[in-house]
Amino acid sequence: MDELLVTEGRALKHVQVREYVRALVAGAAPGSPAPSERELVHRFGVARMTVRQAMDALVVEGLLERIPGRGTFVARPRRTASTLTSFSEEMARRGLLAESQTLLARREQAGPGVARALNLTEGDAVIHWRRLRRADGQPMCLEDAYLNEVLIPGFLQSGMPTSLYDALESRGLRPTWAEDSITADVVSEEEAEHLALSPGDPVLRHSRRGLAGEKVVEVSRTVYRADRYTMWLQVGAEG
Amino acid sequence: MDELLVTEGRALKHVQVREYVRALVAGAAPGSPAPSERELVHRFGVARMTVRQAMDALVVEGLLERIPGRGTFVARPRRTASTLTSFSEEMARRGLLAESQTLLARREQAGPGVARALNLTEGDAVIHWRRLRRADGQPMCLEDAYLNEVLIPGFLQSGMPTSLYDALESRGLRPTWAEDSITADVVSEEEAEHLALSPGDPVLRHSRRGLAGEKVVEVSRTVYRADRYTMWLQVGAEG
DNA sequence: CAGTGGTCTAGACCACAGT
């Protein structure tokens, strides 16, 4: 419910308190004490329930931790499952320079598989974008992305972006959820040419169905050189 | 903070309300209305803040959803990231019969890689458990699991369990968090024999470091037949 | 219009930590 804009400029008290505390503990080490509830009551001249509402939000967020009888403290950051990252972001995190060469970018009619994955009907218009991706100059993977044209009108005309996820983000359509499948295989002839592999070399195949809210915004199939790419994930919750 | 036992038998009012509502909406379709806050105030003879505390918990849990001006409703189940499942559980979910053949189960001294992954010192005692796993009778994967002997004393003597995760769970050590790496490769000679593969066949390699709380309880390396196994995951949050 | 959730007050008593 954060930041309701209904009352516009009006600053809700619990939001004021919450953001004050958030700023105060920003960068503080886990275990550092936050102000006590009664101290905040006094400082802001509000009721204790209002302060608790503010602190509750930060506790739910995982920023603070309450210890009865002792106080409220900065929590150890929670372990979080892997988030959805784009190729560019992933390579950046590994300290590699990501490059991308568009091999194909056009409007197509969805085939049966892509249509089903994108929640469309066969024959509906989709954008097909094929890229060869390099890391530090070396071919890393070949990616075919399919996008629902209805969701991103004018995408092909607007000049291809460097990062698909950036482009989707600017339209409020960055996927936050995905269904992935991963398998090992042997490279195909065509793939071998693009990836500079020899017949019989192993590859990692990664299919993704990326969703933003309820909308399927991206379906992609990527084939990675097995000798250059290892996928890392963190799974589960809590810690 | 659920279910504090400090006050033992005493039933906190917000807990009573919460569990009443939880039971009431159990199995209800998403979108079904929950009782209104004022109705619960009347029914339980409590203050509205108390009811809100109860409902807040269910909202945070993702069970309920508030819509201002309209009411409180059963929320659509949240999409959740993949949870940690054991081989047996995963095969069961796919409707396959999982079998497991122990090839090796003994105490060893940790090598450098295993020691680091288990947060031990090289030479510390670890349990090494190697199994060939079949699904519906067909060889599926070969798994080497390494366990910290200090955490599970008497493990080898107690008779090997069917499911490692079940065994860990009974000791309160079921991993809820893992760091995984996945890569494609070509099968080795020894692996080919166990998995009934031919030289050059592709395999999927999966390494896992499984944690329960702060403790690393499991380190495993599994090699899957690429032609029989596709890994499925759901990543991200919210929906 | 009546009903809903969202915000807020000014108190209160409790169980528990640490001194």
Added chain:
DNA sequence: CTGTGGTCTAGACCACTGG
């Protein structure tokens, strides 16, 4: 002992929804 968070009360006004 004081101070902390945990629980709880009995009201209040607000913005919004729907009939």
